[in-house]
Amino acid sequence: MKLLEYQAKEVLSALGVPIPPGRVARTPEEAAAAASDLGPVAVKAQVPVGGRGKAGGIKLARTPDEARLAAEQIIGMDIKGFRVPLVYCEGVLDIGQEVYLGFTVDRDARANVLMLSAKGGMEIEQVAEESPEAIARLYPNPWRGPLDFELNQLAWEAGLGQQARALVPLVKKLYRAITEYDAITAEINPLVITRQGEVVAGDAKLETDENAAFRHRDLEERYGDVLEGDPYEMEAKKRNLTYVSLDGEIGIIGNGAGLCMGTLDLVQRAGGRAANFCDIGGGAKAEVVENALAVILMNPKVRGVLMNVFGGITRGDEVARGLVQARDSLGMRLPLVVRLSGTNQEEGRAILEQNGIAPAASGWEAARKIVELTR
């Protein structure tokens, strides 16, 4: 789960990370009220993607009127496909220095990596490319977390040794997001060191592990409904489907993530564009097929559906019967091409043909067929 900035700050603040005074505003009036309480504020769009500053999603407001105007402009804005549901109005800091502090899962090392850099405020990917030596890294032992001397060393390696006294306890607090919330990425960028020498989180990003959601139901309850998500993805989630919306017009169903991704690739190779990714898993059960079709058909852009199934333990005739049943109960009229292979493939294909569904021998043939039928 990707938290919005204000949510990440609430969580980090509860762990002891200092944050500037701030308030959520859902309307321009609330933004004006926040500014009259807090003084000059930054009015910031709350979206789960980077680059909102460049997109015009952050505005400085010196007065309540300016805050009202800024919120009017920002709320409802579209930033990289996300409609801004609310803004966060935050007191302006007296910045002395900006640094970068974060951690993420280093897949190659199969470990968490803590990163500290004196080059704050820039995207860390850019820093990594331009001056990799400017990022100090620490791979803390996952059983005991980072030790004081390790963090002290990290600060000196980042060229921030003089601030180690303030930074070391702060990094430890941030690290608690891993042990207490199963965070897989957290970033404080910039981490502001004020002219008064205080350390405050200027921005915050936090992503938690969906596999660990069963340990953190509270987060889902508190923050799950704030973002207006993609309507098809939301419906799919209710039906327990692994579904991702894309922007083409051919609906895709596959069993297995790799096979399903491979099917999207084949459709593009054949000159079409996929409307979604939908993995119905190894079993390809009739009920799941019907749920998948139902969600795909909700999307008015969809002009045809391609289903690619390899039956391993599941029998092809069962899959075919389930599919025919699903199509009929949904009253589906759009073109449907099915590539069915594996166990009992002949029986399965015969059932499809008897029911007016065009079977295809290979995924590639199926992709070309559905592209032709939806042109």
Place this chain on the structure above:
Amino acid sequence: MAILLHSGTQVIVQGITGREGSFHAQQMQLAGTSLVGGVNPGKGGTTHLEVPIFNTVAEAVRETGANATGIFVPPPFAADAIMEAAAAGIGLIVTITEGIPIQDMIKVKDFLKGFPEACLLGPNCPGLLTPGVGKIGIIPQRFASPGPVGIVSRSGTLTYETMAALTAAGMGQSTIVGIGGDPVLGLSFSDAVQLFESDPETTHLAVIGEIGGSDEERAAELLARATRLRVVAFISGRTAPEGKRMGHAGAIVSGNRGTAKSKEEAFRRTGVAVAETTDEIVELLTKS
């Protein structure tokens, strides 16, 4: 010969009395696997599928001489099950369970440093199959046949499809290994490539990767140094958009990292043939 799973492999299943564990343990027996026991705390002393059940892995190892395990226990308990197996001296730990928290797996990986002889496959993987010998996991044996082609893959169904096409084309397989779709894994592509490299019976290798991470790139670097194998690579997810997780927790492109293009180029640079479709994997392997 094959890799990892041989005729001497004595297998137990952790979570054998559960629905999935029970069904697949039976399939494993049908595939020829030497299944010597199962573990389920509290059910020790009983039998299931005609094999003895033990309360702990240590007891199962002591009583049966098991040297490999298949783990089917639910996600909240799976990490502990892996560590229990390693601590009991199991050499091959195949973890089928999907949905294990990433931080649990990071702890497991650190724990396993203390057990260098233990090889972890997965999690969130279909396991492995040596045709004619047996399997640990869920790969359907009916599409496999013994032969010289090794397969290593992050995906389940794509692997089944490839082995079925190979079998249909008259090319059997030495061992089929599914390394899994999670971001924090045990056995990597590179590890598998090295194992196949030193298996005299494997002459051909299909590497089936997908977007996310850079395990494929690292395997390509390894192959660039020298290989006696005829290798074909396939990467799925070339049309996947950035930042969207495509089913597998590990299948995600972030920024310009983990793209299908970078993986395909890494293989091409080393002279490895890259298949554009799964059908082409077989064409390229059978050519010449």
